[in-house]
Amino acid sequence: MHIRLSNTNDLEAICAIHHSAFGEEERESIVELVINFLSQPSDYDTLSFVAEEDGIVIGHTIFSEIKFIEHNTKAFILAPLAVLPSHQNRGIGTSLVKHGLNYLSSQGTEFVFVYGDPKYYSRFGFHTENSKNFVPPYTLQYLHGWQYLQFNKSSFPATPIHLSCAPPLRKPELW
Numbered sequence: 001m002h003i004r005l006s007n008t009n010d011l012e013a014i015c016a017i018h019h020s021a022f023g024e025e026e027r028e029s030i031v032e033l034v035i036n037f038l039s040q041p042s043d044y045d046t047l048s049f050v051a052e053e054d055g056i057v058i059g060h061t062i063f064s065e066i067k068f069i070e071h072n073t074k075a076f077i078l079a080p081l082a083v084l085p086s087h088q089n090r091g092i093g094t095s096l097v098k099h100g101l102n103y104l105s106s107q108g109t110e111f112v113f114v115y116g117d118p119k120y121y122s123r124f125g126f127h128t129e130n131s132k133n134f135v136p137p138y139t140l141q142y143l144h145g146w147q148y149l150q151f152n153k154s155s156f157p158a159t160p161i162h163l164s165c166a167p168p169l170r171k172p173e174l175w
């Protein structure tokens with residue numbers, strides 16, 4: 001298994017992964033989110049990674065830029081992440097996340113956010129401590145799922161900071 005940046009030829013396989021991995025309630029909106037990310041140019045940096053094995057794409061994730069309003073801080077959000085059900089529990093999701101985090105860290109990113117199950121994301125160092133200080137663009141349905149990690153611990157905002165996300169994530173139902 002290896003991880004690489006996705007290209008336009010991967011779109012169909014990527015959509016199939018999310019469609020099969022997510023439950024009925026979420027899959028349509030997640031597939032739409034992926035298509036929007038991969039087909040719309042944006043001034044928010046977007047990194048799309050696939051996990052590939054024997055020429056077959058079996059996992060996918062996107063890290064997209066988050067802008068801190070009135071602060072010049074480099075930040076990203078991880079969303080979405082999925083692995084083909086037939087290939088889950090073999091460390092592929094972990095490899096995708098770690099690959100992205102290593103890359104972002106090497107590029108000087110300071111914060112990475114995620115909105116998901118802490119039971120899964122805590123293994124990478126994501127946590128909820130002080131996460132209320134980072135105000136997402138929409139009201140969260142599950143406050144406990146709003147997590148982040150900080151690569152460089154030297155600075156921390158003293159007052160709540162408002163965040164802006166890439167256009168594909170600008171849908172209240174995703175938050």
Ligand SMILES: CC(C)(COP(=O)(O)OP(=O)(O)OC[C@H]1O[C@@H](n2cnc3c(N)ncnc32)[C@H](O)[C@@H]1OP(=O)(O)O)[C@@H](O)C(=O)NCCC(=O)NCCS
Nearest residue numbers: 021022081082083088089090091092093094116117119120
């Ligand atoms: C979440 C997901 C990407 C993990 O991929 P994976 O390749 O199976 O994950 P890994 O093999 O790296 O890790 C497996 C571990 O994650 C745990 N795990 C998987 N999904 C989880 C979830 N939604 N919440 C909490 N833990 C989860 C497994 O129980 C396993 O735990 P263990 O290491 O203690 O045994 C995959 O299960 C998936 O595609 N799920 C559906 C889509 C989804 O829910 N994505 C968002 C996640 S919040």
